[in-house]
Amino acid sequence: MGDTDSGSSAAQSALPQTHSGDEADERPEEKAGFFGRILEALSPNETDASSFLNGASSAYEPTRGLINLRRMRVDDVAIPTAEIVSVPVNISKDDLVKVFRESGMTRIPAYEGTLDTPLGFIHLKDFALNYGFNGSTAEFDLGAMLRPLLFVPPSMPIGVLLTKMQTERRHMALVIDEYGGVDGLVTIEDLIEQVVGEIEDEHDIDEDKTWIKEKPGQYVALAKTPLEEFEAEIGRSLTEHDEVDEEEIDTLGGLVFMLSGRVPTRGEVVAHPDGPEFEVIDADPRRIKRLRVRLPEAAG
Known part of the structure; x- marks a missing residue:
């Protein structure tokens, strides 16, 4: 990150100094979130991006993926509605266990009636702590464990959504169309992969064994x-x-x-x-x- 800090300092020294000596020096890094600082420090500006895309410069070769934070929209990366793994709010405990096991997901949206009426999402950790590890015999209540969902429009730039997810500490968002229906789902991993490439997890298979x-x-x-x-x-x-x-x-x-x-x-x-x-x-x-x-x- 040393190169980033040097570039940031050079950029700040090139800006006109309009504040007086008595004014407090505002520090953007104290006001922005983690992903906000990434966007500010590492994303190429419009001139730099244009130069890179035209092949005029190779200076931004290592950060090529960061351009996606500006040019890609949520609907470019969202999982289509037909592929969303979700459950009705009145699902039984045994059926929910089966969905978690077969999907490999840790967060699953829950709905009432249809997915166009989402109520929140259930986290595997909450389910396990309430009904798994401690052997609770309490009546199963999915609604009491639901966490709030984030709703976003399909036209939102993924860089904006990434910052919003980080600020609100959300890992999942539902994409809502102009009529209020669910048009897709996007996770924070989907967004980060547009910058750094595919992220393998414990469910992925080693490259040398398919x-x-x-x-x-x-x-x-x-x-x-x-x-x-x-x-x-x-x-x-x-x-x-x-x-x-x-x-x-x-x-x-x-x-x-x-x-x-x-x-x-x-x-x-x-x-x-x-x-x-x-x-x-x-x-x-x-x-x-x-x-x-x-x-x-x-x-x-």
Whole structure:
């Protein structure tokens, strides 16, 4: 951060000094939040960004992603409504456990009736502390554990939302359209990834291994998993069927795309004609990212 401080000092010395000696020196860093300081210190100004985009300068090569904080909007990064993992406020405790387990999420929006009437979100930590670790026998009440949601318009720049999330200490926001309906969901991780690239967590698979075995007959695999390698792992062919053209596909994601005829949404289950099922764990509108594969012999 030393280079940032030097650049900041140089910029301040170049500004005209309009205050008198008796005036208190205002320090922006004392007034802005953490992400606000990042935006002020590291984001290139319009001239710098234009020069970089025109190839006139390579000075901002290391901070290329920061331009996204200004030029990208919330609707550029939000998860579509159809892919939002959410629960009704009257869900049972056992069903909520199942949603947390299968989705891998730690924060899930809750609604009344439909998602267009969101009430808040449930945090896995609150659920575990109230009904898990201490073995409470109290009647399950999801509404009492709900935390408030942040609502944002789709046109908001992601840099503004990032600062807002940091200021209000929120990690999740629902995107609301002009009619008040839910148009998507965005997390603070989604925003940061536009600057620093993809962030892997404990649910992600190591790069040198594109699948993991959850239990006998069930795997979690990246969509880029080579089809031949996975077939060797499970000891069966996934391409010896009339509906599958093995000449056209090389990966598990390609196989699922061919079977469904489109990019399936998160949570969708695509069945193979020979029995295996592919559950889409993670995807965006353009591509499949992660799958859960269930082999028929494990169905029982």
